[in-house]
Amino acid sequence: MSSEWIQTLKGAVAIEALGLILPHEHLFTDLRGPTVPGYAQAEPATVARVLEPYLAAAQAVGVTALVECSTVGVGRNISVLQHVAQLTPIHIVAPTGVYRQEFMPASFRQASAEQLTQAWVGELSEGIDGTPARAGFIKLSVSDDGPTPLEIRNLIAATQASQQTGAAIASHTPSGALALRQMEILEAAGLDLARFIWAHANLEPDAAMHLEAARRGAYVEFDAVGASWQPQTAMVDHVLALIQADQADRVLLSHDAGWYDPSRPDGQPEAGGIRGYTALVEDFLPALRARGVAAELVRLITEVNPARAFALPDQS
Ligand SMILES: [Zn+2]
Numbered sequence: 001m002s003s004e005w006i007q008t009l010k011g012a013v014a015i016e017a018l019g020l021i022l023p024h025e026h027l028f029t030d031l032r033g034p035t036v037p038g039y040a041q042a043e044p045a046t047v048a049r050v051l052e053p054y055l056a057a058a059q060a061v062g063v064t065a066l067v068e069c070s071t072v073g074v075g076r077n078i079s080v081l082q083h084v085a086q087l088t089p090i091h092i093v094a095p096t097g098v099y100r101q102e103f104m105p106a107s108f109r110q111a112s113a114e115q116l117t118q119a120w121v122g123e124l125s126e127g128i129d130g131t132p133a134r135a136g137f138i139k140l141s142v143s144d145d146g147p148t149p150l151e152i153r154n155l156i157a158a159t160q161a162s163q164q165t166g167a168a169i170a171s172h173t174p175s176g177a178l179a180l181r182q183m184e185i186l187e188a189a190g191l192d193l194a195r196f197i198w199a200h201a202n203l204e205p206d207a208a209m210h211l212e213a214a215r216r217g218a219y220v221e222f223d224a225v226g227a228s229w230q231p232q233t234a235m236v237d238h239v240l241a242l243i244q245a246d247q248a249d250r251v252l253l254s255h256d257a258g259w260y261d262p263s264r265p266d267g268q269p270e271a272g273g274i275r276g277y278t279a280l281v282e283d284f285l286p287a288l289r290a291r292g293v294a295a296e297l298v299r300l301i302t303e304v305n306p307a308r309a310f311a312l313p314d315q316s
Contacts, residue, residue: 003313003314004307004308004311004312004313004314005311005312005314006018006065006091006093006136006307006310006311006312007093007124007134007135007136007312008065008085008091008092008093008136009081009082009085009091009092009093009094009133010085010086010091010092012312013065013091015307015308015311017064018064018065018091018303018307019062019064019303020061020062020063020064020065020281020302020303021063021064021065021066021067021302021303021306021307021310022058022063022065022066022067022254022255022277022280022306023067023170023197023221023223023252023253023254023306023309023310024067024069024170024199024221024223024252024254024255024256025066025067025068025069025254025255025256025257025258025259025277026068026069026070026256026257026258026259027047027051027066027068027070027080027081027084027092027258027259027260028040028042028047028068028070028075028076028077028080028081028084028258028259028260028262029070029074029075029258029259029260029261029269030070030074030075030261030262030263031074031075031261031263032263033073033074033102033103034073034103034104034105035106036263038262038263039075039262040075040076040077040262041077041262042077042080042260042262042267044077044079044080044082044083044084045083046267047080047083047084047260047262047267048080048083048084048086048087050260050266050267050274051084051087051258051260051274052087052088054258054274054276054277055084055087055088055090055277056088057276057277057278058090058276058277058278059088059089059090060278061278061281061282062281063090063277063281064090064091065090065091065092065093065306066090066091066092066093066277067092067093067095067136067137067170067254067306067310068081068092068093068094068095069095069139069170069172069199069256070095070259071095071096071097071098071099071139071140071141072095072096072097072098072099072105072108073098073099073100073103073104073105073108074099074103075262076094076095076128078094078128078129078131078133079131080260081094081133082131082133093136093137093310094128094133094134094135094136095135095136095137095138095139095170096119096120096123096124096128096135096137096138096139096161096167097120097135097137097138097139097140097154097158097169098116098140098141098154099139099140099141099172100140100141100142100143100146100151100172101143101146101148101150101151102143103141104150108150109150112153113153113156113157113160114157114160116153116154116157116158116161117157117158117160117161117164120135120138120157120158120161121161121164121165123135124136124138124161124165124167125165135167136167136310136312137167137168137169137170137310138158138161138162138167138168138169138170139170139171139172140154140155140158140169140170140171140172141171141172141173142171142172142173142174142178142182144174144175144178146178147178147181147182147185152185155169155171155182155185155186155189156185156189158186159186159189159190159191160189162191162195163190163191165312166195166311166312166313167195167312168195168196168197168309168310169186169191169195169196169197170196170197170199170221171196171197171198171199172199172200173198173199173200173201173203174200174203175203175204176201176204176206176209176210176213177209179198179201179204179209179213179218180209180212180213182196183196183198183213183216183218192217193216193217193218194217194218194219196217196218196219197218197219197221197252197309198213198218198219198220198221199221199223200221200223200224200256201213201220201221201222201223201238202222202223202224202230202234202235202238205234207237207238207241207242210238210241210242211241211242211245211247213250214242214245214247214250214251215245215247217250218250219250219251219252219305219309220242220247220250220251220252221251221252221253221254222235222238222239222251222252222253222254223252223253223254223255223256224255224256225253225254225255225279225280225283225284226255226257226275226276226278226279226280226283226284227255227256227257227275228272232283232284232287233287235284236284236287236288236291239251239253239288239293239301240288240291240293243293243297248297248300248301249300249304249305249308250305251301251305252301252305252306252309253280253284253301253302254280255275255276255277255279255280257274257275257276257277257279258274258275258277259274260274280302285298285302
């Protein structure tokens with residue numbers, strides 16, 4: 001029996017206990033940045049009540065775990081997340097790490113790579129903000145014209161934290177060129193690229209970039225499933241291209257959806273309200289099947305790959 005597990009807000013869960021996993025979603029996000037008064041603040045019970053129907057709908061279509069990608073700098077609030085986790089049987093995975101330079105809290109600008117590594121290992125192995133709730137992966141982000149020197153420092157610190165804990169590193173990445181640049185930095189720092197997730201690969205139209213990243217071992221995440229601004233057929237084509245190139249085991253799919261927005265009185269994000277977490281099962285997977293993708297490959301991409309990506313090694 002495998003002894004791998006994922007770290008959720010309610011504790012360790014064996015990967016055998018999991019089915020469909022959404023590797024990139026948002027529950028509670030504040031894009032105003034950490035210097036704005038009221039940043040990341042909301043009544044946990046209110047947030048949980050607003051999100052509950054969306055999580056119930058996700059559970060009803062078979063979602064067993066959801067990875068919250070709102071990291072430090074874009075609203076991470078552990079008491080809110082713990083409250084939400086109590087209301088749903090879906091296992092919720094929380095991030096450590098920090099968002100791109102523009103969103104970095106002041107203390108993160110001054111920290112050394114060693115200090116960040118130590119802080120992130122602490123959140124992965126002990127708990128976040130004085131709670132026993134542990135982070136399950138490292139979430140970073142690069143600027144459109146980055147990576148900046150501070151973002152390079154983050155990549156090096158995250159590599160060290162990943163090597164000490166086994167945790168995956170997922171990075172908000174706006175282009176293929178930036179994905180490959182980050183992979184160079186991570187590899188030079190000693191990371192096995194099988195621990196790296198290229199988030200937002202759908203923003204890169206060149207399938208050759210996806211293929212290169214996958215061949216070098218990284219996960220290529222198409223995470224705009226159900227988003228009105230993203231042509232869905234383009235993502236279907238990109239997934240098929242990777243399957244045909246024997247790289248199906250590097251593909252991840254998610255919605256990048258949600259979320260409760262504490263900057264708004266009703267919590268509804270300005271761009272059309274909260275987007276739910278069911279389009280993958282209801283629309284995107286049927287589209288893949290209609291293009292001839294076998295059930296076993298669908299299971300690989302939606303269950304096996306995310307479990308492997310976020311799995312942590314046995315510590316006993
Ligand atoms: Zn996201």
